[in-house]
Amino acid sequence: MSVIELRGIKREYRMESKSKRSSLSEDAVIVRALRGVDFSAEAGEFVSVMGPSGSGKSTLMNILGCLDKPTAGTYTLDGIETSKSDSDTFAYIRNRKIGFVFQSFNLLTRTTALENVELPLFYRRRLLNEKKQTAQIRKERAIAALREVGLDKRMDHFPSQLSGGQQQRVAIARAMVNDPAFILADEPTGNLDTGMTLEIMGLFQELNRQGKTIIMVTHEPELAAYTRRIITLRDGELVSDKQVNKRRNAPDDLAQWKKDHVLLAEAS
């Protein structure tokens, strides 16, 4: 069964005309941000979403992330028909089924790495009326997630005490702590330098190798080359859907980059 199944997804934004003088002031402009997108992804895929600015990537992300509902079409996530769900179910799906990773990390600054990763476990209890997980169980789950991203030894650090790459790894641990159906990453390395970018791509490749499903928006073809499949949007339509033939290996590229970097530093 597909983890994600989009059928005929349309999203139209209605822009009221601003002109009060115009006799046409009651008219509205309709922006067709998505014009009937069909897309499905199986468990274990690693998909890049590409396309020029304005092509509908953010609109598609918002729908995949259950932050927004389509104007038409159906979205089935892990067997749940999301368009029919009420806002509580929508919130439940967001918390349990999707792990978000943003360009700007979105960590709470006065909160340790460990507490940042524990947060979704608190929300989960509130949403599900679950029995209280003991603080100890929550802590153990968060530490396990931090271990997966190689940061368990930094769990007491605040975000300001971590590099950008480390902060993004904390955000990835937070995204995984509820064992979601898929990770949704929006330009996850947009704020990182080349070395940290390759580290994060290596981490995603490793998590994907372990079976995690990842959907990543990027406008950089070099980054899409680390994923397994690339879909491309143009003017709100899915115009291409291709498997990546010669997938690049991020750890290899990182090793090469470090070599070149050190050589350059020595030469200068």
Ligand SMILES: Nc1ncnc2c1ncn2[C@@H]1O[C@H](COP(=O)(O)OP(=O)(O)O)[C@@H](O)[C@H]1O
């Ligand atoms: N809230 C909105 N209201 C009106 N138009 C919007 C809104 N959000 C996006 N659009 C329009 O929808 C189209 C797709 O936008 P978007 O999904 O942000 O593309 P991308 O992320 O690929 O740059 C663009 O024409 C954009 O101007």
Ligand SMILES: [Mg+2]
């Ligand atoms: Mg965008």
